[in-house]
Amino acid sequence: MLTLLGLYNYWIVIILMMIGFYVVIARPNLIKKIVGLFIFQTSVFILFISMAKVEGGTAPIVEAGVVSYSNPLPHVLILTAIVVGVATTALGLALVVRIREAYGTINEDEIYTQDEEA
Amino acid sequence: MLAPHLPALQVAVPLVSAPVCLLLRNPRHAWAFTLMVSGAVLAIAVLLLQRVFAEGTVAYAMGAWAAPWGIEYRVDMAGALMVLIVASIGAVVMPFACKSVRHELPESCIGLFYTCYLLSLTGLLGIVVTGDAFNLFVFLEISSLSSYVLISLGATRRALTAAYQYLVMGTIGATFILIGVGLLYMMTGTLNMLDLSQRLPAVADTRTIQVAFAFITVGVSLKLALFPLHLWLPNAYAYAPSVVSAFIAATATKVGVYVLLRLFFTVFGAQFSFGAMHVGDILMVLAAAAMLVASLVAVFQDNVKRMLAYSSVAQIGYIILGVSLASAAGVSAGMLHLFNHALIKGALFLVMGCIFLRLGSVDLRDMSGLAKRMPLTMAAFVVAGLSLIGVPLTTGFVSKWSLVDAALIDGRWPLAGLILVSSLIALVYVWRVVETVYFQPVAARMRGVREAPAAMLIPTWVLIAGNLYFGIDASLPSGMARRGAETLLGLAGQ
Numbered sequence: 001m002l003t004l005l006g007l008y009n010y011w012i013v014i015i016l017m018m019i020g021f022y023v024v025i026a027r028p029n030l031i032k033k034i035v036g037l038f039i040f041q042t043s044v045f046i047l048f049i050s051m052a053k054v055e056g057g058t059a060p061i062v063e064a065g066v067v068s069y070s071n072p073l074p075h076v077l078i079l080t081a082i083v084v085g086v087a088t089t090a091l092g093l094a095l096v097v098r099i100r101e102a103y104g105t106i107n108e109d110e111i112y113t114q115d116e117e118a
Numbered sequence: 119m120l121a122p123h124l125p126a127l128q129v130a131v132p133l134v135s136a137p138v139c140l141l142l143r144n145p146r147h148a149w150a151f152t153l154m155v156s157g158a159v160l161a162i163a164v165l166l167l168q169r170v171f172a173e174g175t176v177a178y179a180m181g182a183w184a185a186p187w188g189i190e191y192r193v194d195m196a197g198a199l200m201v202l203i204v205a206s207i208g209a210v211v212m213p214f215a216c217k218s219v220r221h222e223l224p225e226s227c228i229g230l231f232y233t234c235y236l237l238s239l240t241g242l243l244g245i246v247v248t249g250d251a252f253n254l255f256v257f258l259e260i261s262s263l264s265s266y267v268l269i270s271l272g273a274t275r276r277a278l279t280a281a282y283q284y285l286v287m288g289t290i291g292a293t294f295i296l297i298g299v300g301l302l303y304m305m306t307g308t309l310n311m312l313d314l315s316q317r318l319p320a321v322a323d324t325r326t327i328q329v330a331f332a333f334i335t336v337g338v339s340l341k342l343a344l345f346p347l348h349l350w351l352p353n354a355y356a357y358a359p360s361v362v363s364a365f366i367a368a369t370a371t372k373v374g375v376y377v378l379l380r381l382f383f384t385v386f387g388a389q390f391s392f393g394a395m396h397v398g399d400i401l402m403v404l405a406a407a408a409m410l411v412a413s414l415v416a417v418f419q420d421n422v423k424r425m426l427a428y429s430s431v432a433q434i435g436y437i438i439l440g441v442s443l444a445s446a447a448g449v450s451a452g453m454l455h456l457f458n459h460a461l462i463k464g465a466l467f468l469v470m471g472c473i474f475l476r477l478g479s480v481d482l483r484d485m486s487g488l489a490k491r492m493p494l495t496m497a498a499f500v501v502a503g504l505s506l507i508g509v510p511l512t513t514g515f516v517s518k519w520s521l522v523d524a525a526l527i528d529g530r531w532p533l534a535g536l537i538l539v540s541s542l543i544a545l546v547y548v549w550r551v552v553e554t555v556y557f558q559p560v561a562a563r564m565r566g567v568r569e570a571p572a573a574m575l576i577p578t579w580v581l582i583a584g585n586l587y588f589g590i591d592a593s594l595p596s597g598m599a600r601r602g603a604e605t606l607l608g609l610a611g612q
Contacts, residue, residue, distance in 0.1 A: 024286060037289055044296050051304045074303070077252055081296060084259045088289050091263060095270055095282045102275035111279055 009050040016043035028108040030099060034092040041085040048074040048081070124166045125178040125191040128201060129244045129257075131158055136236040145228035149216050152232040156205075156212040159239065163198075163205035170198040175605070177249070185249070186310035192249030196602030199453065199595070200246040200376045203460045207368040208239050210464065214577040215361045218471045222273055222359045231271060235365070237264035242373050251299045251309045251385070254377065255292065258341070261373070262288045265366055269358040280353035287340055287350040294337030301330035302385075314385050322390050331395055334381055342374025344401075344438060345408030348431045355427035360471030363423060367430055368464035372456050375437050379449070382441075383606040392444040401442035406536055408435030413543035417550070423470050423480045425547055426463065429506065432540060433459045439533065440521050447524035450596070450603035455517035457595045458505070458588065462514060465502040465581035469495055472570035472578060477563075482551060487560030491567040494575055496555050498582050503548035505585045508541050512589040516596065 016039055023036025052074035060072040096106055103111050120127065135155040142148045169176055175194040179185060193201065215235075223231055241261025248254050266288070270281035303309055305326050306317040321327055336347075343351040351371075355363050382391040392398040409432050416428035437459065440452025470480050472495045477484060489496040505512035508519075518537060525533040569575070588595055 021290075024290070030282065033286060037286060040290070041293050044293055044300065047297065048300050051300065074300075080252075080256060084256070084263075084292075087263055088259075088285065091266060092282070092285050092289075095266070095278060095285065098270065099275075099278045099282060102278055115276060115279070 009046065013043045013047045013050065016040075016046065030096045030106045030108060031093065033108075034089055034096065037092065038085060038089050041081070041088070045078045045081060045085075048078045121165070121169075123178070124162055124169065125176060125193055125247050126180065128159070128162050128166060128247055129191075129240055131155060131162065132236045132240040132243065136233050136240065139236055140229065140233045143229040145220065145225060148229040148232040149212075149219070152215075152236060153212045155236060156209045156239070159243070160205040160209040163201045166193060167198045167202055170195055186308050186313035189253050190249040190310055190312070191247045192312070193247050194602070194605045195598060196376070196379065196453065196606050197246050199457065199598045199602050200373060201243060202598075203372060203457055204239070204242045204246065204369045207365060207460055207464050210577050210580055211361055211365050211368075211468070214364075214468055214471065214574050217571055217573050218360050218475060221475050223271055227271060231268070231359075234264040234267045235362075237261075238268060238365075238370075242369050245373050246376060249311050251302065251311055251314065253309075255296050255299060258292055258295065258377070261370065262292060262341075265362070265370060268362040268366070269354050271362070272357040272359050274357055276353065277357040280350075280357045284350040284354045287347075291337045291340030291347075294333045294340070296337075298330040298332075298334030298337060301326050301333070305330075311380070311385050315387060318386060318390070322394065328395065331386060331391070331397075335378075335397060338374060338378045338381065339404075342371045342378060342438075343431055343434055345404050345412060345431060345435060348408070348412070348434075351431060352424050352427040355430065355467075356421055356424035360467065360474050364464050364467035364471060367427070367467050368460040371430065371434055372437075372460055375434070375441070375452075375456055378438075379441060379453075379606055383449075383608075388444055388607060398442045398444050401438050402533075405435040405439040405442055406533065408432055409439070409536060409540040410543075413540050413547070417543060417547045419547075420482045421480060422473075422482055422485070422551060423467070425482075425551075426466050426470070429544065429547065430459075430463055432544070433463070433506075436518070436521060436537065436540075439537075440524060443524055443528055443530075445524060445528060446600070446603050446607055447520070447527050449606060450599045451517060451520035451524045453599035453602055454520055454592075454596050457599065458513035458517045458585075461581055461584045461588070462502055462505045465498060465578060465585060466506070468574070468578040468581065469499045469502065472574050475570055475574065476567045482554055484561065484563065485551070486554050486558035487564060488555040488567070490560050491564050492569050495570050495578070498575075498578050499555075500552060501582050502585060503552065505589065507544045507548055510589075511586065513585050513592070513595075514589075516589060516592040520596070 020036045020040030024033050027033055052071040054068060054070045057068040057070040058066055060069040100106050103114055132155055139148050139151055142151055170193055178191040180189040180191060219228055219231060238261050241257045244257030245254055248257060266281050266285045270278050302314060305321045306314055308314055308317060340347045355367055412428045412431035416425045419425035437452045437455050440448045474480050505514035508514040522534045522537055
């Protein structure tokens with residue numbers, strides 16, 4: 001039981017991941033979908049950051065008397081992944097702007113009916 | 119002087135060219151520059167291939183940081199074959215692009231179009247040459263993000279929704295891969311693929327590695343549009359600009375298959391992937407379903423580009439079927455079909471570009487009697503269509519034959535029958551087009567429609583010539599596919 005609670009970081013990862021995934025699938029609003037997608041990606045960032053933590057370790061800056069450091073590599077990886085995530089979100093929102101100009105709506109169902117009628 | 123740096127140049131040249139292209143802006147200059155870069159990329163690919171032929175696997179430490187700490191680029195025979203496919207399709211498509219892109223895109227977008235194209239090329243080449251699992255994710259996103267933009271530039275507004283749908287599904291796929299890579303790193307502490315393959319067996323029995331494997335399999339399957347995760351593909355191919363359809367159809371999903379091969383065989387190892395996790399059985403069922411269902415759906419499409427897109431889903435089924443056998447014969451047949459399908463679909467989508475330029479539509483109902491007006495273009499369609507069906511003397515026959523052969527070696531004769539049935543369905547949908555354009559009266563709207571310009575016909579026929587040449591003498595691609603498969607399966611004593 002205690003170990004289950006002790007791993008609360010991973011519970012947060014899973015909860016965020018499911019929230020994001022659900023929003024992507026279930027919401028017809030295109031902007032909400034993009035936000036859901038970003039939450040989904042964020043949960044993975046936390047997964048990487050959590051695994052970098054070494055028990056009793058400090059920030060990876062060399063200092064006298066410190067022997068245990070957290071692993072800095074996942075942080076660096078996630079810095080890259082955050083950039084990718086921001087780029088994806090920006091591109092997705094830009095596409096929504098263009099879709100709104102072309103269809104006059106950002107509701108997936110309405111876009112679908114418009115495409116079917118055409 | 120530059121020879122030792124070929125693997126890095128393969129990626130760096132198009133990457134650095136992209137911002138330069140952005141600065142050029144003038145459509146003509148941007149096109150000429152991109153054409154030059156595509157030629158250079160092909161030259162590097164050929165040199166790299168020669169080196170792999172001569173020396174075996176080429177390893178390159180990026181920035182001279184030794185693996186597994188630094189990022190390693192690693193090109194073996196399977197990688198060299200993929201680099202050759204991507205680079206040559208890029209080089210063939212570019213001469214075609216000049217007129218087609220000017221016709222389909224507003225003037226202000228053309229410079230940006232070529233920038234995105236170069237980035238997409240960078241990403242695809244990077245995925246193939248890298249030997250680092252996280253680097254692979256980054257290149258995957260470079261190629262995906264730029265292809266979302268390329269697709270959204272299509273003529274109709276449906277291109278926008280197609281690009282949006284692809285963006286959502288592609289990002290989910292890429293994030294799944296990222297989760298998998300993270301879990302692998304958690305258990306092994308390394309991201310280098312070779313290093314991973316050595317450390318994984320010790321922890322292979324843990325739930326974490328099994329979950330990582332599942333995430334990666336689903337993520338990559340989304341990227342390569344394996345049935346039933348193919349939903350983004352038909353619209354993306356159908357509504358993208360013609361050049362983009364040809365380029366992406368011939369390269370992007372193929373590179374996805376390569377990622378699958380690399381991860382299953384090199385990183386996880388065939389014993390774990392196919393022995394412990396039974397992924398072969400799952401892939402085989404899905405591949406068989408793709409071959410039947412997608413082919414059947416293709417028969418009922420009126421938009422010919424959409425029809426070809428569904429046919430692509432079916433063809434990916436063939437490739438994955440070869441992979442799922444996990445035997446040297448199966449994997450090499452799959453890789454051979456991968457090469458051949460790039461030639462076939464590249465040619466078919468270029469034909470669609472020619473038709474769209476002159477007719478302004480790729481709807482079958484607008485095409486009746488088109489062969490009278492565009493005989494060379496439609497002849498190209500017929501040859502590529504025959505290759506798609508798998509008629510002897512075309513490349514399609516060679517790879518389907520080896521697939522049937524591989525299935526029979528394994529004693530799986532129902533699969534061989536399935537390949538034949540699916541090919542017969544391909545005959546139906548190709549025939550629908552042929553019947554309309556050759557045997558129906560010339561429609562009224564054909565007035566003024568004439569043959570496509572030489573700048574577009576020549577690249578199309580270059581690919582058709584490839585289809586015929588490699589259909590008669592398949593020793594180059596099949597030799598590479600065989601050696602590639604042996605390297606992947608660890609059979610070759612190199």
